[in-house]
Amino acid sequence: MAIYTNSNEFTPQISTGEKIKKYRLNNNLSQVDVARMMKKSPVWLSKIETDQREIKVNDLVKICKIFQIDISELLGINKNNSGYKTVLQNVLSNLPNEIPVYRTQELEKLFITKEPVNPTMYAYWDPNIFTDEALGLFIDDDSNAPELNTGDRVYINSEWQNNVPFGYEDLLRRVKNNTLWLLEILPSSKSLICNDCGGKQDHFNRPKFEEEYSCLCSKGFTIARAKNDEKHLSFFNNYMNLDCYEVRMIGRLVQIIKEL
Numbered sequence: 001m002a003i004y005t006n007s008n009e010f011t012p013q014i015s016t017g018e019k020i021k022k023y024r025l026n027n028n029l030s031q032v033d034v035a036r037m038m039k040k041s042p043v044w045l046s047k048i049e050t051d052q053r054e055i056k057v058n059d060l061v062k063i064c065k066i067f068q069i070d071i072s073e074l075l076g077i078n079k080n081n082s083g084y085k086t087v088l089q090n091v092l093s094n095l096p097n098e099i100p101v102y103r104t105q106e107l108e109k110l111f112i113t114k115e116p117v118n119p120t121m122y123a124y125w126d127p128n129i130f131t132d133e134a135l136g137l138f139i140d141d142d143s144n145a146p147e148l149n150t151g152d153r154v155y156i157n158s159e160w161q162n163n164v165p166f167g168y169e170d171l172l173r174r175v176k177n178n179t180l181w182l183l184e185i186l187p188s189s190k191s192l193i194c195n196d197c198g199g200k201q202d203h204f205n206r207p208k209f210e211e212e213y214s215c216l217c218s219k220g221f222t223i224a225r226a227k228n229d230e231k232h233l234s235f236f237n238n239y240m241n242l243d244c245y246e247v248r249m250i251g252r253l254v255q256i257i258k259e260l
Contacts, residue, residue, distance in 0.1 A: 156251030184248040
């Protein structure tokens with residue numbers, strides 16, 4: 001994207017990542033300094049500054065506090081605009097919520113030597129359900145689905161289906177009985193067409209927002225246990241029983257971080 005100044009000169013618009021780098025340098029801070037204050041790795045900050053990754057909402061708020069600036073300065077939103085708060089909320093609500101997933105053998109490198117560690121993958125969650133204070137998720141065997149207790153931080157594997165289209169019989173083979181899942185509850189539908197918006201519901205993948213005919217509707221999130229009798233798949237918890245066609249399967253729980 002580019003903008004024109006009053007003198008009609010063609011000027012490229014500075015990206016959010018470039019602005020973060022600019023404010024960091026203006027505060028005489030290194031990437032290591034900011035990453036330590038953010039409880040992140042320097043690699044994470046480097047990717048943010050070079051626009052290889054988008055920054056999530058809570059991290060955006062934290063980094064603005066470090067630089068002592070208003071969030072609007074990074075997002076390029078004019079606070080004098082009467083619709084400032086609405087625009088800001090729309091921008092924030094579209095930012096990804098994610099946490100890096102590391103392997104347990106990387107713990108020493110990350111915490112003792114402070115060397116940069118590349119995440120194995122990224123887990124995604126709904127900010128209205130989960131806290132985000134942990135540095136990351138550490139896994140050895142992601143086939144486990146531990147018990148969930150009040151106050152625990154929950155992380156999921158959003159790549160459980162490997163982004164490969166598959167049918168109902170494949171689903172029955174992939175989803176193990178008694179595993180825990182993060183589910184997005186969907187409106188009622190007819191032949192996979194949402195009764196609310198008329199879009200096509202995808203029960204096994206998060207919809208792509210650029211797809212014109214995808215159903216983006218949601219009735220909230222829940223965590224439930226899979227019941228798979230090899231003929232039918234459903235989910236249950238203390239509050240509800242849900243057929244697999246009533247939900248969007250966001251991901252399988254791979255780890256619980258206990259609150260201290």
